[in-house]
Amino acid sequence: MDMDNNSLTGRNNRLKFADLFLLCGYAAFIYWLSEQPKLYAPMWFAHQDKIYHAGAYSILALLTWRSLRHFIASPSGMALLTLLFCSFYGATDEWHQYYVAGRTADYTDWLADTAGAAVAVLVLFNNTKAKYDG
Secondary structure, X not given: OOOOHHHHHHHHHHHHHHHHHHHHHHHHHHHHHHHOOOOOOOOOOOOXXXXXXXXXXXXXXXXHHHHHOOOOOOHHHHHHHHHHHHHHHHHXXXXXXXXXXXXXXXXXXHHHHHHHHHHHHHHHHHHHHHHHHO
């Protein structure tokens, strides 16, 4: 079944909007979590919060990658911009927490954010490169 150009363009625009909407919504969710004076999560071992940070920012990286694919064709460019965006967002998130009563800014949280994003970017980059090379 052939699709005409207008229906493909409309579908691509809806997908672009959905990807950007999910990215903005998730970034807002991270901001909301940072705004809470205390987060109640089970802690079974020391530094477990770093796993939470890495996981959250790997999801942010995935959503950023999905959004950037509509604007950037180069997997290397998407990887670099995704990592820079997630690391910057993590840094601003820690800065924001500095001003929230009951919260602290911690550079190791930022490092965990960036590491989580980097792992996701590496997986996405390798997957995308395999598609291009395959």
